[in-house]
Amino acid sequence: MAVSRFWRKLKHRYNLIGTHCTTCNTYYYPPRKMCPQCRRDGRIEEHWFKGEGVIVTYTVIHAAPENKAVQTPYVLGIVQLDEGPRLTSQIICKPDDAHIGMRVQSVFRKLGEDSEHGMIYYGTKFIQD
Amino acid sequence: MRDVAIIGVGCTNFGELWDKSFRDIFVEAGVMAIEDAGVQGEEIDALYLGNMSAGRFIEQEHLSSLAADYAGLASINIPSTRVEAACASGGLALRQAVLAVASGYHDIVIAGGAEKMTDVDTDATTDVLAAAADREWEGVMGATFPSIYAMIARLHMHKYGTTSEQLAAVAVKNHYNASMNPHAQYQSPVSIENVLNSSLIADPLHLLDCSPITDGAAAVIVAPAEIAKQYTDTPVHIIASTQTSSTIALHDRKDITTLDSTVAAANKAFNTAKLTPGDIDIAEVHDCFTIAEILAIEDIGFFKKGEGGKATEDGLTAIGAEIPVNTSGGLKACGHPVGATGIKQAVEITEQLRGEAGRRQVDGAEIGLIHNVGGSGGTAVIHILST
Numbered sequence: 001m002a003v004s005r006f007w008r009k010l011k012h013r014y015n016l017i018g019t020h021c022t023t024c025n026t027y028y029y030p031p032r033k034m035c036p037q038c039r040r041d042g043r044i045e046e047h048w049f050k051g052e053g054v055i056v057t058y059t060v061i062h063a064a065p066e067n068k069a070v071q072t073p074y075v076l077g078i079v080q081l082d083e084g085p086r087l088t089s090q091i092i093c094k095p096d097d098a099h100i101g102m103r104v105q106s107v108f109r110k111l112g113e114d115s116e117h118g119m120i121y122y123g124t125k126f127i128q129d
Numbered sequence: 130m131r132d133v134a135i136i137g138v139g140c141t142n143f144g145e146l147w148d149k150s151f152r153d154i155f156v157e158a159g160v161m162a163i164e165d166a167g168v169q170g171e172e173i174d175a176l177y178l179g180n181m182s183a184g185r186f187i188e189q190e191h192l193s194s195l196a197a198d199y200a201g202l203a204s205i206n207i208p209s210t211r212v213e214a215a216c217a218s219g220g221l222a223l224r225q226a227v228l229a230v231a232s233g234y235h236d237i238v239i240a241g242g243a244e245k246m247t248d249v250d251t252d253a254t255t256d257v258l259a260a261a262a263d264r265e266w267e268g269v270m271g272a273t274f275p276s277i278y279a280m281i282a283r284l285h286m287h288k289y290g291t292t293s294e295q296l297a298a299v300a301v302k303n304h305y306n307a308s309m310n311p312h313a314q315y316q317s318p319v320s321i322e323n324v325l326n327s328s329l330i331a332d333p334l335h336l337l338d339c340s341p342i343t344d345g346a347a348a349v350i351v352a353p354a355e356i357a358k359q360y361t362d363t364p365v366h367i368i369a370s371t372q373t374s375s376t377i378a379l380h381d382r383k384d385i386t387t388l389d390s391t392v393a394a395a396n397k398a399f400n401t402a403k404l405t406p407g408d409i410d411i412a413e414v415h416d417c418f419t420i421a422e423i424l425a426i427e428d429i430g431f432f433k434k435g436e437g438g439k440a441t442e443d444g445l446t447a448i449g450a451e452i453p454v455n456t457s458g459g460l461k462a463c464g465h466p467v468g469a470t471g472i473k474q475a476v477e478i479t480e481q482l483r484g485e486a487g488r489r490q491v492d493g494a495e496i497g498l499i500h501n502v503g504g505s506g507g508t509a510v511i512h513i514l515s516t
Contacts, residue, residue, distance in 0.1 A: 001264075001269065005265075006269075009265065030263075030265070030266040030378075056284070056380075056385065057280040057281070057283045057284035057287070057385060058280060058283060059276045059279035059280050059282075059283060059331045059332055059333075059334075060329070060331070060332040061271070061273060061275075061276050061279075061330075061331045061332075062328065062329040062330055062331065062332065063255075063273070063275070063328075063329075063330045063331070064255070064271070064273050064276075065252040065253075065255050065256050065273075066252060067271075070271060073329075073332075074271065076270070076271050076272055076276050076280070076331075077280070078280055078379065078380045078385065086380040086381065087266065087270075087380055088266060088267045088270050088272055088378065088379070088380050089270050089271075090270060090271050095332070100283070100284070100287050111269065111270070111271065112269075112271075121269065123269070123270070
């Protein structure tokens with residue numbers, strides 16, 4: 001991914017900063033600049049999520065394009081944050097330990113790297129709470 | 130609006146076509162459709178081509194010009210348009226052709242779909258397919274395309290008790306059907322054990338739960354129903370054409386085990402055609418993974434939510450049963466050249482409704498449904514075809 005493309009979302013990726021529509025009181029992560037429910041009537045402000053939530057569903061990925069930062073098998077899940085929104089993220093745990101309903105907490109981790117001399121991507125993953 | 134009919138179809142063999150290029154296969158499919166319809170090239174008013182990612186698979190954009198040029202239609206300067214909605218690109222191309230004819234703007238229109246996937250390695254293909262999902266908030270986080278459907282499968286199992294054996298039953302049925310389809314990529318049957326013993330791709334999906342990487346192209350010719358009989362004794366009428374959208378990311382769906390785009394497209398299609406799911410004799414649905422066929426047969430309304438796995442295991446979707454699904458072998462076994470899939474589905478149903486499907490013929494099939502999905506359900510396209 002281009003440096004600028006990753007860079008412009010850094011604060012959202014590093015710190016789980018999403019958005020909140022004060023018109024309908026809905027929280028968004030990943031962030032949205034337009035509320036899909038209120039559209040132009042929505043009023044959007046930034047919101048820093050606590051980073052606590054629950055696994056809605058998950059998979060253990062055994063086949064993926066080569067990524068030096070993440071070795072297969074790894075666990076990928078959809079996490080529902082306590083404030084409401086759902087996101088897709090890696091769950092750092094043994095594959096057999098992952099389960100639907102597991103409480104998780106966000107952590108700052110390496111997501112990937114382009115090459116030995118290329119960009120390194122950091123972001124949010126989750127561990128068992 | 131005018132009624133629209135399919136007057137000709139063509140489809141290449143599906144598979145790893147090392148000796149054929151992108152332009153070879155769409156010309157091959159197009160010529161077959163034109164000869165089947167008995168039209169002259171000069172009669173064709175417009176061309177629509179469904180393709181997901183030639184830009185990344187063969188580093189070629191501007192397919193509209195390429196297709197017209199190599200089909201010999203650039204010499205008459207016809208309007209040529211490439212359309213894209215990931216795996217639903219073919220369905221979109223068909224719908225654009227239908228709209229163009231129904232509106233009265235064009236008479237004879239060719240809708241094609243083509244994808245050349247094997248000119249890059251498997252890692253690159255996996256990455257291209259991941260672009261059907263949300264790159265910034267699914268792909269970057271480590272999601273592969275199979276992993277998205279694996280998460281649907283896991284929750285479907287958790288909520289409804291769907292089993293790995295029921296998922297495997299979809300693959301077993303579709304491989305069996307493909308064994309009777311000379312165009313299919315895989316023409317050998319597999320067993321439940323074969324599926325369950327194949328390597329895990331994204332748990333609970335095994336290799337044989339996944340559609341393969343395929344080269345292929347397909348084409349159909351559509352015309353106003355009022356003149357269709359001038360070209361063929363067996364026109365196939367398109368009695369509904371619907372397209373819907375939903376969130377691109379799976380995590381934003383209201384219900385992760387329902388493709389609400391499919392539900393909406395099906396409801397609109399049945400309303401348009403004044404039919405119910407029980408009226409459908411045969412269906413080609415989007416089985417990019419085994420779980421996807423189970424979702425499709427539930428979300429279209431053939432079976433209640435949560436009962437698709439059991440229905441498949443009980444044989445209700447086999448040829449000769451209540452609602453034969455994916456007689457071509459589906460994406461799973463006939464193959465899934467992404468942009469061609471939606472058109473291949475139309476070719477299969479047209480051949481079935483004409484009674485030309487050979488050993489996989491569904492007796493007395495008069496009304497067929499085709500269902501094409503983009504990504505994990507961000508786009509759905511449904512057509513209902515009738516004799």
